[in-house]
Amino acid sequence: MAMAGGVSIRLPLKGGYLYSEGGIHSPDGHCRAFDANAKGTVSGSGVGIVVLKRLEDALNDNDTIDAIIKGSAINNDGTVKVSYSAPSIEGQAKANASAQIMAEVEPENITYIEAHGTGTPLGEPIEVAALTQVFAAKTEDKNFCALGAVKTNIGHLDAAAGVAGLIKTILALKHQLIPPSLNFEQPNPQIDFENSPFYVNTKPSVWSKDNNTPRCSGVSSFGMGGTNAHVIVEEAPPLQVNKGAGEQGRKYNLLVLSAKTESAIETATNNLVEYLKQHPEINLADVAYTLQVGRRPFNYRRILVCENDRDAIEAFSNKDTSRVTTGFYSVRDREIVFMFPGQGTQYADMGKELYQSEPVLKTRSIAVRNCSNLY
Incomplete structure (x- = not known):
């Protein structure tokens, strides 16, 4: 597993900029891509991090x-451009095509492109021309992406x-909704959208x-020195819905809640x-895990052992005191003891189901046996 991302913080956060004609900054504080x-363009501050993991491993580990x-593909224009800061159709097209080849995806299956889209007079015409060159080599369809x-x-x-741009695209795939690109009114006359596979999305x-x-998309990001990067991103595989108790790995789950006051609980x-x-x-099971591990415990606590979501909803809604336990916990050191009631309530195989359903009990079985040998 790896974490990757970028950070850019500009100080002061509310500072402006001095507009210079012919520079990269917008004269009115708006980025009008295409x-x-x-x-x-306009500058901004932000932090973005994604967690990367091999798909096979993520599926085996039941990750979200x-x-x-x-x-993905990355290259550099080198000398194939008019200046250091100018983009190149050839370099961008090679990056786009290489990413598609690596992904084994045909252009007609890509229905959204998160463009570099800086809103400069030169940038978008070259970017769309490079994309059109790659798409047109495989499809004659128009205005589908x-x-x-x-x-x-x-x-x-x-x-x-x-x-x-990557995170935006991932969220769009997750919600199955393409967000609008802002500040677009009339297309750049240097971009021939009518005869291209593309259109600017202006509404959700x-x-x-x-x-x-x-669903499949492409994400582009370019560097001023001529570096071109492009990734092909596909929607996640369908979730295996685990509604049955047996499919959740165990028959029962423990839901734990805590708060600072009675009203808060x-x-x-x-x-x-x-x-x-x-x-x-x-x-x-995911809910139970998050409540137990991902939350800080407070003094007022409530627990419920339940079989499924319907069982939990019914018990909590009806305030079933025979099943829902609520109490106030004061933090203090407690000794752990192993208690045996010794009143004849034991019976053969009484712990069998617990042993079979809880892996932790199997790993501790030797300790349990050693403890029982003391009596």
């Missing part, structure tokens, strides 16, 4: 997968610009797909009930 009035990076640029929302984040659009083809309970109602597809 628009006829595009005259420059937001998207799949199918392929949406274009967008997150820089119209948050500005150019410099070292964090690429990961910002449902990201439709063919039943047998996963009631609010936390109600919030959990509403969440379970709104997300019937949720794996209850």
Whole structure:
């Protein structure tokens, strides 16, 4: 597993900039990617981090997968451009094509491109020309692939610009919705959208797909010195819905809530009930794990052992005191003891189900046997 991303913080955070005609900055503080009035970009601050893991390992570990990076490519224009800061059609086209080849994805299956989209007069015509060159080599379809640029929302984040576009695209795939690219009114006259596979998406659009083809997108990020990077991102595989108790790895789950006051514990309970109602597809084992491990414990506590989400909703809603235990816990050192009631309530195989369903008990069985040998 690896973490990758970028950070760019400009100080002072609310500082402006001095506009210079012919420079990269916008004269009016707006980034107008692909628009006829595009005259420059704006700067921004941000941090973006993604967690990367081999798909096979993530599936085996039952991780939450937001998207799949199918392929990537990076190159540099070198001397094949008019100046140090000028982009190159040839270099961008090679990066785009190489990423598609690595991903084993055909252009007609890519229905969204998160463009570099700085809003400069020179940048977008070259970027769209490079994309058109690659797509036109494999398909003659027109206006099927949406274009967008997150820089119209948050500005150019410099070292964090690429990961910002990647995260935006991952969220779009996750929600199956293509967000609009802002500040677009009239197309740049140097871009022939009508005869290209592309169009600028100007409103939230449902990201439709063919039943047998996963949603797929491309994300571009370019450096001023001629570095071109492109990744192909595909939607995550369908979740295996684990609604049955047996499919969740164990028959019962322990839900743990805590709060600082009595009223807060009631609010936390109600919030959990509403969440379970709104997300019937949720794996209850994941909920139990997060409540136990991902939350700081407070003094007022409530627990419930339940079989599934419906069982949890019913018990919490009805305030079933025979099952829902609530109490106040004061922090103090406690000794751990192993107690045997010794009143004849034991019976053969009484711990068998617990042993079979709880792996931790198997790992501790030797200690348990050693303890029992003392009596």
